[in-house]
Amino acid sequence: MEITGADFVRGLALLGAGLAMGLGAIGPGVGEGYAAGKACEAIGRKPEEAGLLTRTMLVGQAVSESTGIYSLVVALLLMFVVK
Amino acid sequence: MEELGKISVWSVDVAGLHLVFNLTTIYMTLSVMGILILFAFLATRNKGIVPNTFQVIAEIFVDAFWKLTRDALDEDMAKTYFPMICAMFMFLLLCNWIGILPFMDEPTKDLNTTLGLGIMGFFIAHYAGIRTKGFKGYVKEYFQPIFFMMPLNVIGEIAKVVSISFRLYGNIMGGSIIILVVSYLVYGLIIPPFLYAFFGLFVGTVQAFVFTMLTLVYISVQVK
Numbered sequence: 001m002e003i004t005g006a007d008f009v010r011g012l013a014l015l016g017a018g019l020a021m022g023l024g025a026i027g028p029g030v031g032e033g034y035a036a037g038k039a040c041e042a043i044g045r046k047p048e049e050a051g052l053l054t055r056t057m058l059v060g061q062a063v064s065e066s067t068g069i070y071s072l073v074v075a076l077l078l079m080f081v082v083k
Numbered sequence: 084m085e086e087l088g089k090i091s092v093w094s095v096d097v098a099g100l101h102l103v104f105n106l107t108t109i110y111m112t113l114s115v116m117g118i119l120i121l122f123a124f125l126a127t128r129n130k131g132i133v134p135n136t137f138q139v140i141a142e143i144f145v146d147a148f149w150k151l152t153r154d155a156l157d158e159d160m161a162k163t164y165f166p167m168i169c170a171m172f173m174f175l176l177l178c179n180w181i182g183i184l185p186f187m188d189e190p191t192k193d194l195n196t197t198l199g200l201g202i203m204g205f206f207i208a209h210y211a212g213i214r215t216k217g218f219k220g221y222v223k224e225y226f227q228p229i230f231f232m233m234p235l236n237v238i239g240e241i242a243k244v245v246s247i248s249f250r251l252y253g254n255i256m257g258g259s260i261i262i263l264v265v266s267y268l269v270y271g272l273i274i275p276p277f278l279y280a281f282f283g284l285f286v287g288t289v290q291a292f293v294f295t296m297l298t299l300v301y302i303s304v305q306v307k
Contacts, residue, residue: 058289058292059289059292059293059296062250062289062290062293063250063293063297065250065254066246066249066250066253069249069250069253069254069257070249070253072253072256072257073249073252073253076256076260
């Protein structure tokens with residue numbers, strides 16, 4: 001079987017998509033876990049503020065998730081747009 | 084798996100331009116608008132001291148978002164921008180939730196919808212900034228710490244639009260791709276309803292709230 005240049009580009013694009021998603025998932029994972037841990041500490045200290053803390057935590061996590069979403073968009077571009 | 088990344092389009096050539104219309108997105112946006120108008124009609128039909136079901140739901144929305152808007156902006160400015168904020172949240176919430184119905188797609192799965200809303204928020208925020216500070220004060224903001232920071236500030240403003248719209252699009256698109264792939268792997272048994280509940284209802288609510296709050300924060304940053 002002969003490997004042409006187009007096959008090579010396609011393979012590298014798929015490899016890049018996997019790398020982008022895998023490496024890009026590290027940061028949001030660490031960040032969201034840290035935010036959740038801090039929110040747990042705060043709820044332990046002030047249980048009556050649990051509703052406000054949960055809402056703030058969810059919004060902060062959704063914002064810190066965005067770097068992971070960018071890597072997802074890049075991975076989708078590499079998979080479906082690069083031919 | 085064949086439906087992955089496929090979207091029904093209608094393309095026409097007018098005067099040398101190649102125009103492409105994403106039909107699914109247009110139908111779904113129109114149906115979301117129709118449902119919202121129907122909801123507003125039902126909520127305001129028999130207004131009274133003893134509210135009906137729809138009026139209670141509408142009052143909960145209005146009350147919660149009025150508090151948030153009043154905290155972020157001051158009283159009379161909040162009166163101007165509150166209807167836009169509340170309507171944007173209800174529209175996005177329904178957009179993200181409509182995907183859990185069979186044969187329905189989220190309009191937010193298309194980048195055009197989210198980018199349009201993001202650009203709308205950008206223009207509204209800058210209009211509010213020019214309105215309150217005057218054109219001179221508005222331009223002065225860009226040269227804030229020292230004068231050569233101007234290009235960085237301009238790029239920062241444009242990056243806000245990209246980040247807010249790609250966040251919503253990526254969340255909804257990624258959720259629907261995960262649902263599709265997992266449904267294919269388990270032959271559509273047992274697991275997909277729970278995935279729809281998580282990615283459709285929970286993530287959809289959180290992302291609609293985040294998009295609305297960030298638009299509000301961008302307006303209040305420009306105004307202050």
